Structures are given as structure tokens and as C-alpha cells.
Amino acid sequence: MSFSINDGSWYLVSNLDxxxxxxxxxxxxRGQIRREQVFRDNWRTLSAQVRFRDDALQLKVSRARNNRRWERLLTRFRGSDAVRSFRHLERMSSMGFSAPEPVLAGEQRRAGFVTDSFVCYHYVDGRPAGPEDVPAVLEALRKLHRQGYLRTDAQIANFLIAGDSVVFIDFRLKKPWFLPALQKARELDRFLRSCPDARDALTEKEVSSRWLRVARWLEDLSFGIRRLKRRFREPRKTRNS
Structure with missing residues (x-):
């Protein structure tokens, strides 16, 4: 059971003493923790496997979220992305899903707004899910949907296989309130786009689902709008270069 610590401007939640x-x-x-493998280190995110005592941990710092002004404003009314990630990992375990075990999360506030945060969880020694794992991954996603949640960013790259378990990684839990069937169908469609072979593993009910057809149309529209935005940005970048 986790506990929380308030220490000056930092708030910590921990599963350690x-x-x-x-x-x-x-x-x-202090930046003194040993990094054994860095997966990403840019203006958006620091993600690295680190060593603390004898434990392999995953350290994640959402730099972009900590620096975006509008995201900082939102933290006046809610916790940081790091602390929420810690709680989501705990909730996944309580619901019977496989996910990394949270260790420590911290957020620093100034004038009530989060300015810095991080989360550490146990590193999962698994392999990336592949096409052969699609039936098991799909069933895990369906089970989550049946419990009333979305996982966000449901790409096949965001699932690991550890032994016989499907492990959820790089997710945030979301409870859909408006048209939940459509939102779940959109998440399923995004998964299918990340792994087209997964269509062969759909149930007859999913194949004939009107919600999935509507979701596909909405996702096509969303991707089309994004492509148009990129095209409009490119000439501006060319003129400014």
C-alpha cells in the first residue's frame, strides 16, 4: 500500500519505506541515479532504465507536460502526469491486469502549479508484443473495456509479453463518459491501425459493429485533418528558413 510525503515544495507518493x-x-x-539504458532523452521526455541499489527501475520525466503553460494551469486542479501515472499503475494491478509495479512518483509545485515531476516503476523484462500475440493483446484490451476503461495510445508497441502475461505499458487510464461504446471502438480502431494483421483476430460482433465503422470514419477524418495541418505548416517553415 502506497503512502504520501509532503516535503516543502515536493509531494511524493511511494511504495517504499x-x-x-x-x-x-x-x-x-540531483541527477545522480545511474542510467543503464536511455530510451528517449529530448525536450518532450526522459525515459531511461536506471539502477537503484539492486533494482532495475524505469524513470520517466514528462518534460513537455511540465513546461506547457496550459498543462501547468490544469495542475492547479489535479495532480501531475507522474502522480496520476503512479495511481493508474496501482489501479491496473487492483483490477487484475499486468502492468509495471509503481515505486515512487514526485511532483514539485510553485504557487500551486506543478513545475517538475517524475515517476519510477519497476522495469519489466519482457519482449515487445508481435503479430503472434495479437489474440492475447486484443483480449486484454477487451477485458479493460469491459471494466469501463480506456488505456489511451493503444498501439501494439505499448504492450509487452512477459511469460504468459500481456503487460500494459505507456498508458493512462481514462473512463469514458460520453458515448463510451464509440470511444472504445475508436481505441480499438487505433490498435488495428498499428497492427493491420489484428483484423483477422476480431470477433464476428466486432467486424459487424456499427460503432467500429463510425470509429474508422472518425479516425480517417482525424488523420486527414492532421495531414492538412502539416501541409499548411511546411510552406511557412520553408519561407522562414
């Missing part, structure tokens, strides 16, 4: 929590926190914020 208090002394160990502070030790890990200090190593992260």
Missing part, C-alpha cells in the same frame, strides 16, 4: 523513498528521490532530482 520513508528513508528509502528520500534516498531514491534525492538521487533522481
Amino acid at each position: 520513508e528513508a528509502t523513498s528520500y534516498e531514491l528521490f534525492d538521487a533522481v532530482v
Whole structure:
């Protein structure tokens, strides 16, 4: 069971004892934690496998979210992305799904707004899901939908296979309130776009679903609008270069 710590401008949630929590926190914020493998390190995100004592952990810092002005404004009324990720990982476990075990998350506030945050969770030694794993991944996604949740960013790349388990990674839980059947169908359509072979694993009910057809049309429209926006941006970049 996790507990929380308020320490000056930092708020921590942890599954460690208090002394160990502070030790890990200090190593992260001082940049003294050993990085064993860096997956991404840019203006948007720091994602790295790190070593703390004898444990392999995943460290994630959402830099873009911490720096966007409108996202900072939202944190006046809700927790940081890091703390919410910690809670989502806990919730997944409580619902019987496989997901990384959260270790520590922290958020720093100034004048009530989050300005910095991070989350650490146990590194999962699994392999990326492939086409041969589609039936199991689809069933895990269906099970989540039946419990009333979306996972967001439902690409096949965001699932790992560890033993016989389908592990959810890089997700945020969302409970759809408006037209939940359509929102679940849109998430399913996005998964199918990331792995077209998955269409062969759909049930007859899913193949004939009106919601899935509407979702496909909406996703086509969404992607078309994004392409148009990129085309309009390109001439501006050319003129400014």
C-alpha cells in the first residue's frame, strides 16, 4: 500500500519505506541515479532504465507536460502526469491486469502549479508484443473495456509479453463518459491501425459493429485533418528558413 510525503515544495507518493523513498528521490532530482539504458532523452521526455541499489527501475520525466503553460494551469486542479501515472499503475494491478509495479512518483509545485515531476516503476523484462500475440493483446484490451476503461495510445508497441502475461505499458487510464461504446471502438480502431494483421483476430460482433465503422470514419477524418495541418505548416517553415 502506497503512502504520501509532503516535503516543502515536493509531494511524493511511494511504495517504499520513508528513508528509502528520500534516498531514491534525492538521487533522481540531483541527477545522480545511474542510467543503464536511455530510451528517449529530448525536450518532450526522459525515459531511461536506471539502477537503484539492486533494482532495475524505469524513470520517466514528462518534460513537455511540465513546461506547457496550459498543462501547468490544469495542475492547479489535479495532480501531475507522474502522480496520476503512479495511481493508474496501482489501479491496473487492483483490477487484475499486468502492468509495471509503481515505486515512487514526485511532483514539485510553485504557487500551486506543478513545475517538475517524475515517476519510477519497476522495469519489466519482457519482449515487445508481435503479430503472434495479437489474440492475447486484443483480449486484454477487451477485458479493460469491459471494466469501463480506456488505456489511451493503444498501439501494439505499448504492450509487452512477459511469460504468459500481456503487460500494459505507456498508458493512462481514462473512463469514458460520453458515448463510451464509440470511444472504445475508436481505441480499438487505433490498435488495428498499428497492427493491420489484428483484423483477422476480431470477433464476428466486432467486424459487424456499427460503432467500429463510425470509429474508422472518425479516425480517417482525424488523420486527414492532421495531414492538412502539416501541409499548411511546411510552406511557412520553408519561407522562414
